[in-house]
Amino acid sequence: MNINATLIGQLIAFMVFVWFCMKYVWPPLLAAIEERQKKIADGLEASERAEKDLELAQQKATEQLKEAKAQAAEIIEQAKKRANQLVDEETQKGHAEREKIIASGYAEIEAERNRAKEELRKHVAALAVAGAQQILQREIDAQAHNDIVAKLVAEL
Amino acid sequence: MAAEQTTQEYILHHLTNATMCMTDDGLKFSHGKELEHASTVCQEAGFWVWNIDTMGWSIALGVLFLWLFRRVAKSATTGVPGKTQAFIEIVVEFVNTNVRDTFHGRNNLIAPLGLTIFVWVFLMNLMDLVPVDLLPWAAGQIANAATGVDPHNxxxxxxxxxxxxxTLALALGVFFLILFYSIKVKGVGGFIKELTMQPFNHWSMIPVNFILETVTLLARPFSLALRLFGNLYAGELIFILIATLGLWQLPLHFPWAVFHILVIVLQAFIFMMLTVVYLSLAHEDH
Structure with a gap:
């Protein structure tokens, strides 16, 4: 337990150990630790950023989807409106066509009837003239009474 | 416990260092049948006696510490560390955190100094858990085989x-650093001022201040040295006393060893922390 030269020996040993530790042990170990800490911090930051990006992308996608849906609904609405309009237009056109056809039919019938009347009248006149001629042949000269017959035909 | 020794002799035997000295007759080692004889072998050498067991074990443990840490430091990867590296890094981180929390300022010496003290002192304290008779017995056998001396001597x-x-060497090393940094940071004048103008800042109180501050300053290395020495010496002594109890040592040894695990880590930690605190104080300019 006496204080002796060991004190000096230990002091030297202590100093050498501390020097060695300071020079060759501490710096590389701490450098490795700090480097890794930095790596981990970077990694965490990157993952956080990626998470934020993902969230943003999801938000964007949702928005776009909503927009697309709205657009689709609008298009469908427009198409329906257009279809209704078309149907209406066509119906109207059809109606008009029908009216026109009916009207033309009537007109044709009228014309036909007029022609038939005319023809009938002509036939009746001829018949009347023929009848009158036969009756009158005995009594009157055809030449002498031609103007009267013509007058009769015009009156029919 | 050797049969031919009395309990007192046994205890003294365990508490005596192996010494070595240069005398006029050449290199002498302390061994002898009687303790009195052993301690007189090197008496004439006075101060220049070497405790070869202390030197040998401490340097071996210090080299073990540096070898282990250097090996890991050389192959340290910044990626996923292996188990050894992870363990070493835990120790380094632990020391680094404590130093950073306590020592504010830039000094590349403090943290490695703390690490060296912590691990080295811990390893030396750890020798306390080796069964008290094992290594002395082995040393006796080896010496007997090599030179034919009685193993008990x-x-x-x-x-x-x-x-x-x-412990005093460690404390003095720290003390020199305290003086060095006190003067380096505050200058000689600042350091003298710190010793004389505190805690009572008046010229008439300079002698009182000087006595107070000098005692405070000198108490630091001695408290460091004696705290570590006292704790471990007492612990070792109790291990030896338990070993003299015959069969009773079996139930007693284990609880004391478990308790001692706490003591050896704690003492290493305290030595490191106080060193850092003292050096931190030395860096503070008032």
Whole structure:
């Protein structure tokens, strides 16, 4: 337990150990630790950023989807409106066509009837003239009474 | 416990260092049948006696520490660390955190100094948990085989921190650093001012201040040295006393060893922390 030269020996040993530790042990170990800490911090930051990006992308996608849906609904609405309009237009056109056809039919019938009347009248006149001629042949000269017959035909 | 020794002799045998000295007759080692004889072998050498067991074990443990840490430091990867590296890094991180929390300022010496003290002192304290008879017995057998001396006359104190020389050497090393940094940071004038103008800042109180501050300053290395030495010496002594109890040592040894695990880590930690605190104080300019 006496204080002796060991004190000096230990002091030297202590100093050498501390020097060695300071020079060759501490710096590389701490450098490795700090480097890794930095790596981990970077990694965490990157993952956080990626998470934020993902969230943003999801938000964007949702928005776009909503927009697309709205657009689709609008298009469908427009198409329906257009279809209704078309149907209406066509119906109207059809109606008009029908009216026109009916009207033309009537007109044709009228014309036909007029022609038939005319023809009938002509036939009746001829018949009347023929009848009158036969009756009158005995009594009157055809030449002498031609103007009267013509007058009769015009009156029919 | 050797049959031919009395209990007192046994205890003294365990608490005596193996010494070595240069005398006029050449290199002498302390071994002898009687303790009195052993301690007189090197008496004429006075101060120049070497405790070879303290020196040997402490340097071996210090080299073990540096070898282990250097090996890991050389192959340290910044990626996923292996188990050894992870363990070493835990120790380094632990020391670094404590130093950063306590020591504010830039000094590349403090943290490695703390690490060296913590691990080295811990390893030396750890020798306390080796069964008290094992290594002295082995040393006796080896010395007997090598030189033919009686194994009982060979001394071997395996816990270097139970040697006041070692703890005082550590404390003095720290003390020199305190003086060095005090003067480096504050200058000679600042350091003298710190010793004389505190705690009472008046010229008439300079002698009182000087006495107070000098005692405070000098108490630091001695409290460091004696705290470590006292704790470990007492612990070792109790291990030896338990070993003299015959069969009773079996139930007693284990609880004391478990308790001692706490003591050896704590003492290493305290030595490191106080060193950092003292050096931190030395860096503070008032």
């Amino acid at each position: 060979v001394y071997m104190k395996v816990v270097p921190t139970t040697d006041l020389n070692l």
